[in-house]
Amino acid sequence: MSRKTTETANERLKAAALRPTRQRVALAGLLFARGHRHLTAESLHAEAIGAGIAVSLATVYNTLHQFTEAGMLRQVVVDAGRFYFDTNIGDHQHFYCENDGSLIDIPGEAIAVAGIPTPPRGMAVDRVDVVVRIRRA
Amino acid sequence: MSRKTTETANERLKAAALRPTRQRVALAGLLFARGHRHLTAESLHAEAIGAGIAVSLATVYNTLHQFTEAGMLRQVVVDAGRFYFDTNIGDHQHFYCENDGSLIDIPGEAIAVAGIPTPPRGMAVDRVDVVVRIRRA
DNA sequence: GTCCCTCTTTAGAACCATTCTAATATATTG
DNA sequence: CAATATATTAGAATGGTTCTAAAGAGGGAC
Numbered sequence: 001m002s003r004k005t006t007e008t009a010n011e012r013l014k015a016a017a018l019r020p021t022r023q024r025v026a027l028a029g030l031l032f033a034r035g036h037r038h039l040t041a042e043s044l045h046a047e048a049i050g051a052g053i054a055v056s057l058a059t060v061y062n063t064l065h066q067f068t069e070a071g072m073l074r075q076v077v078v079d080a081g082r083f084y085f086d087t088n089i090g091d092h093q094h095f096y097c098e099n100d101g102s103l104i105d106i107p108g109e110a111i112a113v114a115g116i117p118t119p120p121r122g123m124a125v126d127r128v129d130v131v132v133r134i135r136r137a
Numbered sequence: 138m139s140r141k142t143t144e145t146a147n148e149r150l151k152a153a154a155l156r157p158t159r160q161r162v163a164l165a166g167l168l169f170a171r172g173h174r175h176l177t178a179e180s181l182h183a184e185a186i187g188a189g190i191a192v193s194l195a196t197v198y199n200t201l202h203q204f205t206e207a208g209m210l211r212q213v214v215v216d217a218g219r220f221y222f223d224t225n226i227g228d229h230q231h232f233y234c235e236n237d238g239s240l241i242d243i244p245g246e247a248i249a250v251a252g253i254p255t256p257p258r259g260m261a262v263d264r265v266d267v268v269v270r271i272r273r274a
Numbered sequence: 275g276t277c278c279c280t281c282t283t284t285a286g287a288a289c290c291a292t293t294c295t296a297a298t299a300t301a302t303t304g
Numbered sequence: 305c306a307a308t309a310t311a312t313t314a315g316a317a318t319g320g321t322t323c324t325a326a327a328g329a330g331g332g333a334c
Contacts, residue, residue: 019330021282042320056284061321075217077268081292081320083217095256098263106254115248116269119232124274126235130267131214132253137261156301158311179291193313198292218321219291 016070026053027063031073036088038076038103044085076103078131093130106132153207163190164200168210173225175213175240181222213240215268230267243269 012028013020030047031037039047045060064085067073076084078096084103086094091108113128149165150157167184168174176184182197201222204210213221215233221240223231228245250265 019281021329023283040320058285058322059283062283077214077217080212080214080217080220083321095254095260097260104257110254111250111252113248113250113267117232117243117247119269119271120241122274123232123234123271126270126272128267128269130250130265132256132265133263134256134260135263137259156310158300160312177291194291195293195314196312199311 012072016066016072018066018070023053023055023059024063024066027055027060028067028072031067031087036086036105038084038086040082040084077129078103093132095132095134098133098135106130149209153203153209155203155207160190160192160196161200161203164192164197165204165209168204168224173223173242175221175223177219177221214266215240215270230269232269232271235270235272243267 010020010025012032013024018024027044027048030044030051030053031039041057041061041064044064045055045057048055048060064073064083068075068085071089073085073087074089076086076094078084078094079101082101086103086105088105093106093108093111095104095106096102097104111130113130116125116128119125147157147162149169150161155161164181164185167181167188167190168176178194178198178201181201182192182194185192185197201210201220205212205222208226210222210224211226213223213231215221215231216238219238223240223242225242230243230245230248232241232243233239234241248267250267253262253265256262
């Protein structure tokens with residue numbers, strides 16, 4: 001991990017009032033080093049271990065939840081039985097490939113949802129999620 | 138369950154090439170007796186037991202999957218960690234209440250999604266799911 | 275630097291919804 | 305009604321996620 005990446009990670013953690021522990025810094029490094037990523041707790045854990053970062057699966061879960069809480073990540077619900085996370089927290093939606101479980105971003109500018117009814121009394125819209133399920137033709 | 142409901146259930150099962158066993162007929166009765174419903178395997182099992190229908194949880198799971206396969210039900214993915222089913226198989230979308238986990242239908246005529254990009258080469262769009270997440274304001 | 279207090283990490287157990295197994299029961303066909 | 309295929313079942317297994325309680329590490333005060 002480059003010096004620059006580590007500093008960025010530290011800043012992010014500081015902003016979120018999370019102690020920059022070795023594990024959090026390393027995971028943030030993997031997550032935010034370059035480009036946007038889609039991942040699961042298991043896949044990030046495997047990647048960390050593969051990269052020689054000693055971290056337990058429990059910590060990966062904790063960290064993903066804390067980062068999500070801090071607005072550094074967002075959860076994507078496309079599959080009952082697996083939590084996906086996305087490092088792209090901007091306005092966008094997803095293609096979900098039912099064959100291999102992969103996700104592809106759809107830019108927020110591209111897609112538009114019209115005609116959402118008024119929510120029931122006392123309720124407010126939190127988020128509108130669009131999942132375009134695709135499969136090999 | 139009324140005579141009419143039982144007959145309807147039998148017809149549905151016959152059309153799906155599923156033997157009209159006591160359990161399937163009874164569950165179909167609960168599911169399609171009136172109006173559209175949202176449910177989980179656990180909730181349907183509890184409802185069946187409460188109604189004096191002896192059926193195991195495994196059978197409820199089997200039956201829900203078979204009915205889904207047969208196009209009598211559709212799955213709704215709104216929560217990582219729970220399978221929801223919907224007896225409304227027509228074109229529509231959902232409000233999902235994050236406070237209590239309930240679903241509310243949004244008619245297909247009301248809502249429109251525009252600007253979906255072309256899927257990657259060799260892939261075809263299977264379905265477009267919109268989930269409007271709401272919570273108590 | 276050292277002490278202390280708090281927050282964090284961890285291994286492993288617990289959890290929970292779902293799926294599997296293999297024995298038993300039921301529907302259908304002839 | 306017998307023979308065969310299909311369904312049901314209890315309970316075990318699975319797999320992803322969360323919890324627990326004990327050990328470890330960060331950070332401020334001095």
